[in-house]
Amino acid sequence: MNLSEKKLVIPGELIAEGRMKLGSHVFVENGKIYSDALGLFYENNEIASVVALKGRYIPRRGDLIVGIVNSEKFSGYTVDVNTINTSYISKDAVRDRLQRGVVFSAKINEVDELGEARLDDVRVFYGGEIFSITPVKVPRLIGKSGSMLNQLKDETGCNIMVGRNGWIWAKGGDTKLFAKALNLIEEESHKSNLTNKVGEFLKKNKVKK
Amino acid sequence: MAKKDEKIDYVKNGKRVDGRKVEELRPLTIEVGVIDNADGSAYLEWGQNKVIVAVYGPRELLPKHKQDPRKAIVNFQYRMATFSVPDRKNPRPARREIEISKVCSEALQRAVFAERFPNTVIDVFVQILDSNAGSRAAGLSAASVALADAGIPMRDLVASTGVGKAGGEIILDLNKFEEDAPDAVDIPIAIMPRTEEIVLLQMDGLLTTKEWKKCLELGVKGCKQVYEVQRAALQKKYDAAGAVKGKEKKKEEKAAKKEKVK
Numbered sequence: 392m393n394l395s396e397k398k399l400v401i402p403g404e405l406i407a408e409g410r411m412k413l414g415s416h417v418f419v420e421n422g423k424i425y426s427d428a429l430g431l432f433y434e435n436n437e438i439a440s441v442v443a444l445k446g447r448y449i450p451r452r453g454d455l456i457v458g459i460v461n462s463e464k465f466s467g468y469t470v471d472v473n474t475i476n477t478s479y480i481s482k483d484a485v486r487d488r489l490q491r492g493v494v495f496s497a498k499i500n501e502v503d504e505l506g507e508a509r510l511d512d513v514r515v516f517y518g519g520e521i522f523s524i525t526p527v528k529v530p531r532l533i534g535k536s537g538s539m540l541n542q543l544k545d546e547t548g549c550n551i552m553v554g555r556n557g558w559i560w561a562k563g564g565d566t567k568l569f570a571k572a573l574n575l576i577e578e579e580s581h582k583s584n585l586t587n588k589v590g591e592f593l594k595k596n597k598v599k600k
Numbered sequence: 601m602a603k604k605d606e607k608i609d610y611v612k613n614g615k616r617v618d619g620r621k622v623e624e625l626r627p628l629t630i631e632v633g634v635i636d637n638a639d640g641s642a643y644l645e646w647g648q649n650k651v652i653v654a655v656y657g658p659r660e661l662l663p664k665h666k667q668d669p670r671k672a673i674v675n676f677q678y679r680m681a682t683f684s685v686p687d688r689k690n691p692r693p694a695r696r697e698i699e700i701s702k703v704c705s706e707a708l709q710r711a712v713f714a715e716r717f718p719n720t721v722i723d724v725f726v727q728i729l730d731s732n733a734g735s736r737a738a739g740l741s742a743a744s745v746a747l748a749d750a751g752i753p754m755r756d757l758v759a760s761t762g763v764g765k766a767g768g769e770i771i772l773d774l775n776k777f778e779e780d781a782p783d784a785v786d787i788p789i790a791i792m793p794r795t796e797e798i799v800l801l802q803m804d805g806l807l808t809t810k811e812w813k814k815c816l817e818l819g820v821k822g823c824k825q826v827y828e829v830q831r832a833a834l835q836k837k838y839d840a841a842g843a844v845k846g847k848e849k850k851k852e853e854k855a856a857k858k859e860k861v862k
Contacts, residue, residue, distance in 0.1 A: 399839070401757065401835070402755070402756060403792070403793075418713075427755070428751055428752075429749065429834055444751065445639075445750060445751030446750075446751030447751070475658050475660060475720050504718070505718050505719055506717070527751070
């Protein structure tokens with residue numbers, strides 16, 4: 392796919408007429424396909440889909456996310472995972488008792504009709520820092536087959552865990568440099584050739600030992 | 601304000617008091633993403649009107665009894681700054697502000713895919729910093745841009761303008777002087793330009809059927825002009841960073857390069 396064929400669309404803009412496979416951020420009205428968000432539309436693609444430039448994280452089953460424990464209930468924990476509603480971890484899913492403020496990664500097991508998620512496969516993190524990025528930009532942070540993430544890990548020396556909800560846990564290494572690189576990705580995620588740009592930035596700003 | 605016995609030509613030789621044509625808007629500029637901590641924001645200047653809008657959400661609505669399990673609620677809050685009018689305005693939300701908040705909420709509710717976010721609220725805070733007639737149209741137009749900037753799924757943008765009558769002439773986008781004419785009629789109108797669906801329509805004054813039809817036609821025309829400015833503002837935010845190069849832009853660049861070589 393040629394990257395130059397992307398087009399910036401605004402909500403309600405016509406992107407295709409006739410039958411097509413529907414992707415994300417589109418809707419059909421009177422047989423025509425329109426964008427429902429401010430985003431990028433790739434022309435000459437078989438699927439009518441818009442990549443939104445901003446937006447909140449909508450939980451999906453199977454997503455790996457990073458969260459913080461909010462409070463303990465009788466049979467589980469309510470947790471904040473950067474979604475609209477608070478999510479829930481059953482006490483059956485965790486071996487040890489969780490304290491308020493504990494950072495963890497988990498997999499979304501189930502999402503109900505209100506968008507509240509139930510989590511599973513909980514792994515608790517000790518120490519480290521949490522960073523955040525706009526959830527729609529997470530695929531750019533990871534890169535094609537993890538290229539961007541591997542580069543970040545190599546150059547900063549951090550242990551990094553990226554949640555699909557836009558929260559990132561990092562520990563060890565140069566976390567300050569990682570935060571700066573994250574800012575760069577946030578600002579320029581809609582441009583092409585991002586991995587090389589970030590690579591150059593990391594090499595330039597790396598503290599020599 | 602004009603005295604009762606004084607006769608003013610609100611339109612003379614096709615030009616209005618401030619030099620505009622009958623179907624001309626006041627100068628309109630919109631800037632997107634002006635507030636860092638908001639999910640979406642916009643700043644609008646429309647003639648003397650100055651409006652700043654912040655959008656937060658969708659987020660959980662509290663207290664819980666206000667939640668609607670079928671949809672998100674658009675909470676539009678229109679507030680005028682104390683210094684936005686010649687005499688100091690009491691900061692307490694007045695009857696007028698509460699009414700405008702209500703009608704604008706309903707206008708945006710129609711445009712947003714609210715059913716995708718049950719039990720939530722989308723907060724839209726509109727602060728009028730300076731006003732000179734048509735501030736609800738300004739607030740609503742800016743709010744719809746800020747909603748798009750926040751990444752909230754919408755059917756279309758909402759474009760709004762004022763239209764009406766002054767001195768017997770049907771004119772677009774009345775300013776304060778024209779609004780104070782003895783026979784003035786003021787109609788704020790908001791549409792979703794793609795379908796031309798009317799989402800807000802109010803009227804103050806009296807019109808004949810013929811005049812009304814002319815007003816509506818002119819109003820829709822005006823809203824479409826506003827829509828073009830809204831679209832340009834949203835595109836500018838990402839184009840300014842050299843972000844998106846459509847086919848046409850690339851072609852233009854290539855042509856420019858070729859010319860340089862020649």
